[in-house]
Amino acid sequence: MIFAIVTAILAYQRAKETGRNAWLWAIIGASVYIGSQLIVGLAVGVFLGFGVAFLDWPESVFEDYQLGITILGLLGAIAASWLLIKFLSRVPAEEPMMTAPPPPPPQF
Helix, strand or coil: CHHHHHHHHHHHHHHHHCCCCHHHHHHHHHHHHHHHHHHHHHHHHHHHHHHHHHCCCCCCHHHHCHHHHHHHHHHHHHHHHHHHHHHHHCCCCCCCCCCCCCCCCCCC
């Protein structure tokens, strides 16, 4: 949970520096961290579930690899947070100004 808060703070600071909505990006930063950790855990759980169901793995495989699954989830969440902060570091491109003059007014 501490890493999610740190990600939210970093996203807030980077968004404020680049002129984006800081609070929105702080919420997105915390959500990316927590969501990616959940997605990695779910994907590994489904993989192990298929192994138990179809490949006759022992049901204790979930407890046996619990530490590895946790570390994999943390690494996935840190990588996703790093990518988000990297994205926020880029300055958004400004829209180009009109190069052609406006058309003349209609004649009646």
